Amino acid sequence: MISSYPRTVRYVANFEKLGIPQASTWLTELELSELSFWKDSSRRSQWLAGRWIAKRLVARSSQVDILREVEILSRGADGLGKSPAVSVGGMASACRLSISHSNQAILVGIASSHARIGVDVASCVPETRSFRSHWFSDQEVKWIENDVSNRLPVAWALKESIFKACGDGSKWDPRSVELVSIDKNQVRSRIHGLDVDPLTTWVRATNQGAATAVWSNTSGQEVSLCS
Numbered sequence: 076m077i078s079s080y081p082r083t084v085r086y087v088a089n090f091e092k093l094g095i096p097q098a099s100t101w102l103t104e105l106e107l108s109e110l111s112f113w114k115d116s117s118r119r120s121q122w123l124a125g126r127w128i129a130k131r132l133v134a135r136s137s138q139v140d141i142l143r144e145v146e147i148l149s150r151g152a153d154g155l156g157k158s159p160a161v162s163v164g165g166m167a168s169a170c171r172l173s174i175s176h177s178n179q180a181i182l183v184g185i186a187s188s189h190a191r192i193g194v195d196v197a198s199c200v201p202e203t204r205s206f207r208s209h210w211f212s213d214q215e216v217k218w219i220e221n222d223v224s225n226r227l228p229v230a231w232a233l234k235e236s237i238f239k240a241c242g243d244g245s246k247w248d249p250r251s252v253e254l255v256s257i258d259k260n261q262v263r264s265r266i267h268g269l270d271v272d273p274l275t276t277w278v279r280a281t282n283q284g285a286a287t288a289v290w291s292n293t294s295g296q297e298v299s300l301c302s
């Protein structure tokens with residue numbers, strides 16, 4: 076099996092148009108068991124859409140035709156969400172994957188395993204002063220308040236993207252990810268007070284907020300697909 080994982084960011088604005096086949100035809104037993112964790116029908120649909128897009132990206136890069144050969148699991152034994160673990164043909168895959176969903180939108184990022192990648196779609200982030208002062212540092216608030224409606228969702232999505240790309244296994248706390256500087260295509264940040272190497276950013280405005288991806292600057296072909 077030949078595998079190469081060019082960095083890819085795939086954004087789908089409305090997954091309902093994808094025509095996803097019946098789950099049992101393309102999910103593994105363990106994936107079906109993860110799906111059964113979700114009771115809410117819209118969360119189930121989001122989970123399925125994220126898996127459908129992610130598994131097809133992995134299968135294409137691994138030159139695998141059968142989607143059940145690709146397995147993506149993102150739930151720990153403790154029941155908490157975790158960074159997706161990918162295997163192909165029963166072997167751990169040499170890729171990193173990040174998934175986000177919000178309403179009908181799905182964002183998936185994939186890169187080779189020596190890289191870091193994290194994605195997030197932020198929708199309807201509350202525009203109140205109290206929300207900003209609770210979850211953001213003074214420096215972040217200053218940056219956001221230059222253009223609240225555009226910058227607030229970007230700042231929120233970047234924090235989550237950085238957590239997904241570089242999190243150390245601790246629980247998600249927006250305050251633990253600090254945005255130090257946000258330039259055109261690069262973000263500098265700290266997690267729990269420790270500097271993170273600069274990350275390249277991809278930012279897109281959406282109907283209700285923003286979608287962002289961050290990745291570490293390792294060599295490798297870059298591909299960005301949108302639909």
Ligand SMILES: CC(C)(COP(=O)(O)OP(=O)(O)OC[C@H]1O[C@@H](n2cnc3c(N)ncnc32)[C@H](O)[C@@H]1OP(=O)(O)O)[C@@H](O)C(=O)NCCC(=O)NCCS
Pocket residue numbers: 121122125149155156157158159173174175176177194195196235238239240242244245246247
């Ligand atoms: C990461 C997190 C904040 C995102 O929540 P959200 O904004 O509501 O949801 P998003 O749609 O943007 O992201 C969900 C996806 O993030 C991924 N994810 C979950 N936990 C993750 C983590 N710790 N690191 C990286 N990715 C994670 C999953 O792929 C999940 O999608 P899936 O369930 O369909 O596979 C939330 O999932 C979370 O709190 N996870 C951590 C749980 C935790 O504390 N675990 C213990 C330490 S690992």
